[in-house]
Amino acid sequence: MGAPTLADLAQALQDLERNGLAAIREATTPAVLEQLRVDYLGKKGELSQVLRGMGQLPPAERPQVGALANQVKDRLQEALAERVAQVQAVQMQARLQAETLDVTMPGLGQTPGHAHPLQQMMHRVLDVFVGLGYQVVQGPEVETDYYNFAALNFLPDHPARDMQDTYYLPDGRLLRTHTSTVQIRYMEAHQPPVRIVVPGRVYRRDAVDATHSAMFHQVEILAVAPGLTFTDLKGTLVTFIQALFGQVPVRFRASYFPFTEPSAEVDLQWRGRWLEVLGCGMVDPNVLQAVGYDPEQYTGFAAGLGVERLAMIFHEIDDIRRFYTSDLRFLRQF
Numbered sequence: 001m002g003a004p005t006l007a008d009l010a011q012a013l014q015d016l017e018r019n020g021l022a023a024i025r026e027a028t029t030p031a032v033l034e035q036l037r038v039d040y041l042g043k044k045g046e047l048s049q050v051l052r053g054m055g056q057l058p059p060a061e062r063p064q065v066g067a068l069a070n071q072v073k074d075r076l077q078e079a080l081a082e083r084v085a086q087v088q089a090v091q092m093q094a095r096l097q098a099e100t101l102d103v104t105m106p107g108l109g110q111t112p113g114h115a116h117p118l119q120q121m122m123h124r125v126l127d128v129f130v131g132l133g134y135q136v137v138q139g140p141e142v143e144t145d146y147y148n149f150a151a152l153n154f155l156p157d158h159p160a161r162d163m164q165d166t167y168y169l170p171d172g173r174l175l176r177t178h179t180s181t182v183q184i185r186y187m188e189a190h191q192p193p194v195r196i197v198v199p200g201r202v203y204r205r206d207a208v209d210a211t212h213s214a215m216f217h218q219v220e221i222l223a224v225a226p227g228l229t230f231t232d233l234k235g236t237l238v239t240f241i242q243a244l245f246g247q248v249p250v251r252f253r254a255s256y257f258p259f260t261e262p263s264a265e266v267d268l269q270w271r272g273r274w275l276e277v278l279g280c281g282m283v284d285p286n287v288l289q290a291v292g293y294d295p296e297q298y299t300g301f302a303a304g305l306g307v308e309r310l311a312m313i314f315h316e317i318d319d320i321r322r323f324y325t326s327d328l329r330f331l332r333q334f
């Protein structure tokens with residue numbers, strides 16, 4: 001094989017350009033295009049190879065090959081730049097499509113729950129008394145006869161002590177029938193003045209029906225201080241009831257509880273009817289004595305209410321059992 005002629009080199013440059021342009025057109029990634037640039041235009045690339053043959057041409061012919069080579073180089077560079085821009089645009093388009101965020105799509109909403117209607121009512125009650133300066137305290141649900149009955153001035157043969165009315169444990173303890181137990185427990189451990197509000201579960205051996213449940217919730221209220229009178233009791237309870245129900249009429253009816261004297265039941269007028277909402281009274285001196293308070297020095301008032309009953313009045317619920325069956329159709333209304 002002899003030295004390449006001008007025609008050979010011109011042909012080689014043409015072939016190089018044609019092949020290079022074809023390869024560039026087919027490239028689909030920036031990495032491939034960069035490799036093509038190196039292969040064709042790099043220091044050891046194909047164009048350099050061809051130019052190496054130029055040295056063997058007569059000097060007069062060399063500029064023609066040089067000019068041709070520059071043209072080829074320019075066209076390949078131009079094609080590369082154009083194709084890089086195209087490939088980048090396609091890639092960007094694909095990315096944008098893949099990342100599409102449709103802000104009008106319905107969200108994956110978190111549906112937070114809410115407090116049970118009984119808890120809501122309990123908290124309403126507590127809120128009012130906390131606002132009046134009362135402290136929230138609690139006590140045990142398994143109790144002794146002493147805290148549930150004896151210290152609260154129930155006589156030994158009081159019917160509430162009957163096995164038929166109260167749940168007894170084999171060891172003689174019982175499930176408390178009211179939250180009044182905490183009056184005794186708190187006063188035993190603290191000196192007056194006392195201002196407490198006591199939420200909790202209580203138990204009665206009742207047949208379950210629309211208005212009775214073997215377990216229900218009460219809130220107990222107790223205030224003891226020198227000089228407290230029945231007007232303090234009335235003012236406090238009317239304030240409480242009206243905070244919950246608005247400016248409803250409230251009436252006090254004489255009643256009886258072993259641990260208060262005098263005692264009363266309190267009704268409110270709601271949608272044209274008088275409804276009983278709580279029991280109350282002045283703390284019986286025997287109860288103060290049982291915890292070592294001097295009844296000559298201190299007087300007190302107490303009240304107890306059923307949370308279920310209050311919620312049933314407030315929301316016009318007809319059956320106490322609805323509170324316990326976890327029916328979402330019912331619960332979601334609150």
Ligand code: DAH
Pocket residue numbers: 177178179180220221257260278279280281301302303304305
């Ligand atoms: N303990 C009573 C009950 O369960 C409710 C009650 C009435 C509580 C009068 C009191 C009160 O503190 O003074 O039926």
